[in-house]
Amino acid sequence: MFFRFVCYLVVVRLISGSDVGHCPDPVLLHGKFSFRWPVKARDTITFTCNEHYILKGGNWSQCREDHTWVPPFPTCKSRDCDPPENPAHGYYEGKNFNSGSIITYHCEDRYRLVGTQEQQCIDGEWNGAPPVCELIPEASKPARQIAHEKALLAFQESEELCKAVENFMQRLKENGSTMEELKHSLETKKAELEATISP
Incomplete structure (x- = not known):
């Protein structure tokens, strides 16, 4: 027991x-x-x-x-960061992803950077959201039309007729335009306006 x-x-x-x-x-x-x-x-x-x-x-x-x-x-x-992804229509420069390293983003032609261009690796994390590359909108008016409008502004900028004509001709020459091109442009614009006004 x-x-x-x-x-x-x-x-x-x-x-x-x-x-x-x-x-x-x-x-x-x-x-x-x-x-x-x-x-x-x-x-x-x-x-x-x-x-x-x-x-x-x-x-x-x-x-x-x-x-x-x-x-x-x-x-x-790890204090090091993972390699970042390239933005669409863009890329980054930098091969070092250790803590404290910096990379720089760039966009292809016809695109602009939206966001922060530089990112820094801090204790295993990139210090911000990656930027994006945005397509630059094309000008609503053709370059030749803009040049013609700038030339015609010479008549509003000067009260002296001779000076205005001189400035007008100078601007046409600088833009590589001719009086024939300007005349054609004005006739086209007139036809467009008439088409919108007529019932």
Whole structure:
């Protein structure tokens, strides 16, 4: 009888010293933690990351009575950034994606940059949204028509007729236009206006 009682106490001691009440061993890739094995309920461990990695999440966790860790384990993320994607109709310059490095975005011809041209890698994240390349809208008027209108403004800018004519002829010459082209342009515009006015 006494022997059976002693065996019972031994079994109880073995069970109490076993994994019952212990939390799973902590795991942290690219990092380390401080703890004494086996980890018991209410024990707390702290986390640190290896060089060139940054801790994402809390730096500690506690073993609870239900064998879970609270808060959840953090992760160690590289301080370097992933290569960015080229914007549609654009590209970036820069080959170094380490923390602190800067890349510069550019757009193809006929496109303009909308957003920040430079982005910097800060602790594994680019510091802003990538820009976009937007198509530059073509001028609503042909270049020749704009040149003709600028030439005709000479008559409004000067009250002296001779000076106005001189400026007018000078502007036509600078734009490579002729009186024949201007006459044709005005006749076309007149026909367009008549077409919109007539019922």
